[in-house]
Amino acid sequence: MKALVCTAFGLPETLTFKEVDEPVISSNQVLIQVEACGVNFPDVLIIQNKYQFKPELPFSPGGEVCGVIEKVGDAVKHVKPGDRVVALCGWGGFAEKVAAAANRVFKIPPAITPVQGATTLYTYGTAYHALKDRAQLQLNETLLVLGAAGGVGLAAVELGKLMGARVIAAASSAEKLLACRDQGADDVIDYSKEDLRARLKEITNDKGVDVVFDPVGGKLAEPAFRSIAWKGRYLVVGFASGEIQQLPANLPLLKGASIVGVFWGSFSEREPHQNQQNIQRLMEWMLTGKIKQHIHQVYPLQQSAQALRDLMERKVIGKAVVTV
Numbered sequence: 118m119k120a121l122v123c124t125a126f127g128l129p130e131t132l133t134f135k136e137v138d139e140p141v142i143s144s145n146q147v148l149i150q151v152e153a154c155g156v157n158f159p160d161v162l163i164i165q166n167k168y169q170f171k172p173e174l175p176f177s178p179g180g181e182v183c184g185v186i187e188k189v190g191d192a193v194k195h196v197k198p199g200d201r202v203v204a205l206c207g208w209g210g211f212a213e214k215v216a217a218a219a220n221r222v223f224k225i226p227p228a229i230t231p232v233q234g235a236t237t238l239y240t241y242g243t244a245y246h247a248l249k250d251r252a253q254l255q256l257n258e259t260l261l262v263l264g265a266a267g268g269v270g271l272a273a274v275e276l277g278k279l280m281g282a283r284v285i286a287a288a289s290s291a292e293k294l295l296a297c298r299d300q301g302a303d304d305v306i307d308y309s310k311e312d313l314r315a316r317l318k319e320i321t322n323d324k325g326v327d328v329v330f331d332p333v334g335g336k337l338a339e340p341a342f343r344s345i346a347w348k349g350r351y352l353v354v355g356f357a358s359g360e361i362q363q364l365p366a367n368l369p370l371l372k373g374a375s376i377v378g379v380f381w382g383s384f385s386e387r388e389p390h391q392n393q394q395n396i397q398r399l400m401e402w403m404l405t406g407k408i409k410q411h412i413h414q415v416y417p418l419q420q421s422a423q424a425l426r427d428l429m430e431r432k433v434i435g436k437a438v439v440t441v
């Protein structure tokens with residue numbers, strides 16, 4: 118089969134597109150013919166050996182696929198060959214076939230397209246878990262989303278609106294903020310030009326925001342946290358800026374506020390039943406058109422390294438996806 122292969126850790130340009138052997142599955146795995154593979158920030162980290170999971174070389178990146186089951190291991194009962202599924206495979210998805218652990222494979226209705234399927238679990242799964250289970254976002258609360266035009270950011274904007282919040286989207290360009298408006302953002306802030314704290318004061322009439330959704334970290338974190346309302350919740354989602362923020366401990370004290378960690382991958386393993394319910398709800402919303410992923414670009418498998426490069430350079434708005 119054909120695949121994009123990482124033979125030595127490095128930047129996207131070091132990846133090679135070539136013929137490799139098909140994966141061999143164990144009794145708890147399934148073999149999936151990949152139709153599409155979502156492009157996510159961890160793919161950029163994993164090829165540089167900077168992610169928490171470190172696959173053995175050589176491997177293919179690509180952690181989230183939609184496809185058709187070709188084979189199942191002896192112990193697998195809930196899916197069978199021919200089923201259309203989405204799967205969180207960790208890596209291996211930028212290839213014609215991938216092996217995935219059966220407990221991370223979910224059957225999907227026929228109406229869901231490969232591109233929709235491959236771009237939903239990771240971003241919406243994370244954003245929904247963060248807003249519903251971790252922040253317990255309430256109707257009419259104010260939600261600030263940083264990196265709001267990125268994959269998880271834009272999903273948080275859309276879900277925040279669906280959950281009845283007033284959403285303030287913050288990102289680095291006018292084009293990105295336009296996409297946030299399209300997904301329902303009530304107010305927008307361009308943090309490449311505007312003072313985040315001053316604008317938040319103005320927009321919220323000095324009250325502050327109830328929930329901060331932060332997948333970026335770095336320099337934006339402290340002004341965002343200082344702008345939080347009484348009993349606010351600051352969601353630590355990721356560090357796309359490359360810098361892990363240090364927040365002074367007096368800030369949560371002064372606001373009766375909480376710093377809340379979000380780790381969707383771990384949640385999905387530790388609380389599979391709750392995660393399954395969340396996924397079910399997201400699938401329903403997708404089928405009824407209540408959520409609709411913004412697709413930046415669809416890349417053919419041969420060009421999947423370019424998709425990673427574009428993500429690294431902050432060019433992607435919403436999701437990039439690779440089709441096979």
Ligand SMILES: NC(=O)c1ccc[n+]([C@@H]2O[C@H](COP(=O)([O-])OP(=O)(O)OC[C@H]3O[C@@H](n4cnc5c(N)ncnc54)[C@H](OP(=O)(O)O)[C@@H]3O)[C@@H](O)[C@H]2O)c1
Pocket residue numbers: 157158159239243264265266267268269270287288289290293332333353354355356357358359379380381382428429430431433435
């Ligand atoms: N905790 C969890 O369970 C979980 C789950 C999924 C993802 N994550 C994490 O969430 C973060 C975002 O993931 P994603 O898939 O949404 O990524 P993405 O689509 O690339 O979005 C990240 C956003 O961060 C901003 N950014 C600021 N500095 C950046 C830099 N130096 N390089 C790249 N982007 C930068 C960009 O927006 P602007 O240009 O507008 O600033 C970009 O749109 C990652 O750290 C990822 O690992 C965590």
